[in-house]
Amino acid sequence: MSAVCRFAPSTTGPAHLGTLAAALLAWLDARSRGARLVLRLEDLDPDRCRPAFARAIEEDLAWLGLDFDERVEQHTRRAHHEAAMDRLEAVGALYPCSTTREEVRAIGRRAPDGGFAYDNRARGRALPPGGWRASVEPIRARLPDGVFRPVDEGGLDLSQEPAVAMGDPVVRRRDGAFSYQLAVVVDDGAAGVTRVVRGRDIAPSTATQAALQALLGLPAPVYRHHLLLLEERGGKLAKTHGAARGAALASSAPALTGTLACCVGLRDRPDPCTPAELLREFDWSRVTTADRVVSLRDGSLKLTTSGR
Ligand code: GLU
Numbered sequence: 001m002s003a004v005c006r007f008a009p010s011t012t013g014p015a016h017l018g019t020l021a022a023a024l025l026a027w028l029d030a031r032s033r034g035a036r037l038v039l040r041l042e043d044l045d046p047d048r049c050r051p052a053f054a055r056a057i058e059e060d061l062a063w064l065g066l067d068f069d070e071r072v073e074q075h076t077r078r079a080h081h082e083a084a085m086d087r088l089e090a091v092g093a094l095y096p097c098s099t100t101r102e103e104v105r106a107i108g109r110r111a112p113d114g115g116f117a118y119d120n121r122a123r124g125r126a127l128p129p130g131g132w133r134a135s136v137e138p139i140r141a142r143l144p145d146g147v148f149r150p151v152d153e154g155g156l157d158l159s160q161e162p163a164v165a166m167g168d169p170v171v172r173r174r175d176g177a178f179s180y181q182l183a184v185v186v187d188d189g190a191a192g193v194t195r196v197v198r199g200r201d202i203a204p205s206t207a208t209q210a211a212l213q214a215l216l217g218l219p220a221p222v223y224r225h226h227l228l229l230l231e232e233r234g235g236k237l238a239k240t241h242g243a244a245r246g247a248a249l250a251s252s253a254p255a256l257t258g259t260l261a262c263c264v265g266l267r268d269r270p271d272p273c274t275p276a277e278l279l280r281e282f283d284w285s286r287v288t289t290a291d292r293v294v295s296l297r298d299g300s301l302k303l304t305t306s307g308r
Contacts, residue, residue, distance in 0.1 A: 003034070008041075015060045018228065022199055026197040028275070029224065064257060065276070077187055093142045095125045138173055141215065151223065154226070166205075182212065189216065196224070199225065224284070227289060254273055265287050
């Protein structure tokens with residue numbers, strides 16, 4: 001089976017250095033193995049996603065010289081998300097749950113992703129007559145019990161009992177939007193994705209996604225979770241840091257590519273280069289594993305290894 005990879009940015013803001021570093025790594029991984037590469041614009045959250053951000057991200061990717069074999073706007077996949085809901089309903093895995101975020105926080109049990117675990121308290125509830133479509137409440141999927149062990153090629157331990165560690169995930173929100181956890185699994189499956197390259201912040205969700213894949217009869221891809229670029233206060237670089245392309249370092253696409261290569265450890269110095277040049281020498285063993293703190297001062301880049 002030929003390899004299929006994807007890059008799946010959320011369209012919640014313009015691309016920042018972290019988005020473009022993730023895109024570069026996904027592109028290098030795919031192109032270095034002759035894989036098909038899908039760009040999926042994850043635009044399901046009506047509160048946070050904007051078409052203008054999707055356009056800006058795509059323009060930045062093209063400007064950098066990162067190309068894709070297929071492009072998917074996730075909101076166009078609604079029929080497939082609905083079909084997956086039907087399938088989950090058919091196996092009795094869906095239930096309505098109005099427990100609020102605040103109530104989940106009040107349970108007080110920390111989840112591996114830094115949030116709070118849901119305690120599956122509404123598991124005994126049934127969908128209304130008419131099924132999930134007739135529900136005005138959020139809907140969760142009852143995950144199978146037991147430990148899931150998705151494979152991370154970089155050696156990260158992704159084992160987790162997601163039904164306990166995270167709790168059953170919301171698959172359809174109160175506003176009717178399908179959740180990231182459902183859509184990512186359905187869309188990776190439909191695109192035949194065999195390799196997922198993405199930031200380490202999402203690693204704790206992988207077991208939940210493996211459990212949903214099992215419920216939906218979808219094959220599990222191999223994962224490679226890579227370093228994150230952090231801001232000086234230790235948080236993940238935020239989209240609020242503004243567009244990477246507008247940053248002082250981005251005088252040209254090769255200048256920004258060189259900066260990104262330096263951020264992820266592929267180059268020692270941020271000299272201008274092209275993605276094609278990086279491709280010739282690409283090897284995951286050269287990518288830094290520890291997160292990097294990125295500071296931009298007076299137009300110059302300072303990188304330190306995170307102590308996290
Ligand atoms: N849309 C997610 C993000 O931009 C990535 C999801 C994934 O790669 O699974 O952080």
